[in-house]
Each structure stands twice: as C-alpha cells, then as structure tokens.
Amino acid sequence: MKGKVVFIGGGPGDPELLTVKAYNVIKTADVIIYAGSLVNREVLDCAREDALIYNSASMNLDEIIEVMREETDKGKLVARVHTGDPAIYGAIGEQMEDLRRLEIPFELIPGVSSLFATAAALETELTLPEVSQTVIITRPEGRTPKPAGESISSLAEHGATMCIFLGVHMIDEVVSDLRVHYPAKTPVAVVQKASWPDEKIVRGTLEDIAVKVMESGIEKTAMIVVGDVLGASHVTPSKLYDRTFTHEYRKGSE
Structure with missing residues (x-):
C-alpha cells in the first residue's frame, strides 16, 4: 500500500501556534522532512522517537523527492514541514508537481503565517x-x-x-x-x-x-x-457591531 506526503504549515516559530491537525500528523509520521533553516526545531518535539528526520536546508529538490518516493513506496507517512503557511513563498509548487508525476498521494495542512x-x-x-x-x-x-x-x-x-x-x-x-x-x-x-x-x-x-x-x-x-x-490614532468602528446596523443575525436599534 502506497504511503502519503502531508505538507504542513509549521507556523511562524512558536510551537503552540502549530495547528492541532498538523500536530497530529507530526506526532504519527514515519518520516519528517523539515525546512531547518526557518522552522523552529521545537515544532518537532512531538515526533515519534523512531521517526526519520531530514533537514531539507542541506538537500536539493531531487533529494527531497527521492526520499518521498522511497518512503511512500514502503507505505510510510511523510510529513513535509514548511515554515509559516507553505502557500506563501513555500516552494511547494514544484514538489507537488513532481508528486503528481510520480502518482504519490499528498495533502496540505495550512499554517499560521509569519x-x-x-x-x-x-x-x-x-x-x-x-x-x-x-x-x-x-x-x-x-x-x-x-x-x-x-x-x-x-x-x-x-x-x-x-x-x-x-x-x-x-x-x-x-x-x-x-x-x-x-x-x-x-x-x-x-x-x-x-x-x-x-x-x-x-x-x-x-x-x-x-x-x-x-x-x-x-x-x-x-x-x-x-x-x-x-x-492610526483612531479606529472607525466597523458596521458589524454597530448597534444601529441590521444584518442576518441581529436587528439594529435606532
């Protein structure tokens, strides 16, 4: 049975800003590839003791994809941990393109951006x-x-x-x-x-x-x-909580 790659937004640095869903994947992953030049290593403190951990800071794209291919061929769960939210300057586009070409299943978990x-x-x-x-x-x-x-x-x-x-x-x-x-x-x-x-x-x-x-x-x-x-020295209140403003959930008062 083929494994899967899960791209994870590791958050801006504070480990407590990791999403629950991302935490659960890191906690159970067989293999973790993380962007060590940016991701706080403490984000991986919940990883299994026997998890294989790679720091992608010293790897090129071909090396990263090869690890993903080898490990998913063994049925392993691979967590690819990026800093912040990987949708912004996360360099995930080329990785997903290669995974599609190799027919390796993957999913994305958003994270808290810096x-x-x-x-x-x-x-x-x-x-x-x-x-x-x-x-x-x-x-x-x-x-x-x-x-x-x-x-x-x-x-x-x-x-x-x-x-x-x-x-x-x-x-x-x-x-x-x-x-x-x-x-x-x-x-x-x-x-x-x-x-x-x-x-x-x-x-x-x-x-x-x-x-x-x-x-x-x-x-x-x-x-x-x-x-x-x-x-800004003064904040103009939004209409959302204006007592005179009527919307779907509340009738405004005069």
Whole structure:
C-alpha cells in the first residue's frame, strides 16, 4: 500500500501556534522532512522517537523527492514541514508537481503565517475601516525574478497595507521603491522572528526605517509592514457591531 506526503504549515516559530491537525500528523509520521533553516526545531518535539528526520536546508529538490518516493513506496507517512503557511513563498509548487508525476498521494495542512504573527506582535489590524481594506503581500526581486508589473514601486501606487517578505537585507532599495508613491511620513514596522522568544520589533517611517533597521542588526527572517494602519490614532468602528446596523443575525436599534 502506497504511503502519503502531508505538507504542513509549521507556523511562524512558536510551537503552540502549530495547528492541532498538523500536530497530529507530526506526532504519527514515519518520516519528517523539515525546512531547518526557518522552522523552529521545537515544532518537532512531538515526533515519534523512531521517526526519520531530514533537514531539507542541506538537500536539493531531487533529494527531497527521492526520499518521498522511497518512503511512500514502503507505505510510510511523510510529513513535509514548511515554515509559516507553505502557500506563501513555500516552494511547494514544484514538489507537488513532481508528486503528481510520480502518482504519490499528498495533502496540505495550512499554517499560521509569519505575516499574521507579525500583525499580532504589532498589535494591529491590517485592514482598518476608512484606512485600508487591502493587504498586498509581496517580496522584492532578487535571484527569484518577478513578473512585469509586480515591482514594489508599482504596487505602492495603491497606498494599501503592504507586507513585504524576504526584503529586510535590502531595506534601502525597498524603501526607495516604496517612496515612489507612499509619503515619507508613512509608518513602517519591521518584525524579526515574530512569535519567537527573541522576537525583535523596529518601528519608524519611510524616512528613518532603513537606518533604524541597520542599527538594530536585523538582516534576515523579518517582515516589513508599511501603511497608515500602523499609525492610526483612531479606529472607525466597523458596521458589524454597530448597534444601529441590521444584518442576518441581529436587528439594529435606532
């Protein structure tokens, strides 16, 4: 009987942010392949003592797929643990393509993204009424190219809340692109290792955030958040809980 591969969102770092479903798979898996450069090793503390554990940080795609093929051919359950939620910059597309080609069954379990751990660390709502109702998730172009029209400077034209992965090491270039459309006084926050014990937060504006980040020593594993939601002095209440607002579950009062 053929085994199965389960792609798991391992969460942003805090082991308690692992979903119950993901926990149950890790706890029973015969084989675990985890992204050791990003995933908190404590997420695997619930694994069986006899589970085979591979750190994919030192493996290439062919090696990862070969382990999956060999172990599922033996009927084994393979847990492929990615950081955050694997749907965002998780590099799972090519793995799933290979598994389909090899006719290896797989499923996906979503996880808590570092994006949302960052919002929690900042104690902010990313979509405040009358401030921003849109969140743009992106990254700067590096060795991985971006499609035309998805440059940070182009996306900045919307003025929405923007969450930028994988860009803190080039904070000067990111700020330069953002300032094409965002005012210089737009608030910015950088959160390194959100939800980890050594989480670090740096706040500023587009005028000074680059200097503050460099002074902080943050060079990787950090999220950049930009937008007026970070500096809102007053929150306009939503209609959902407005006592005068009628909806399917409640009649509003005058």
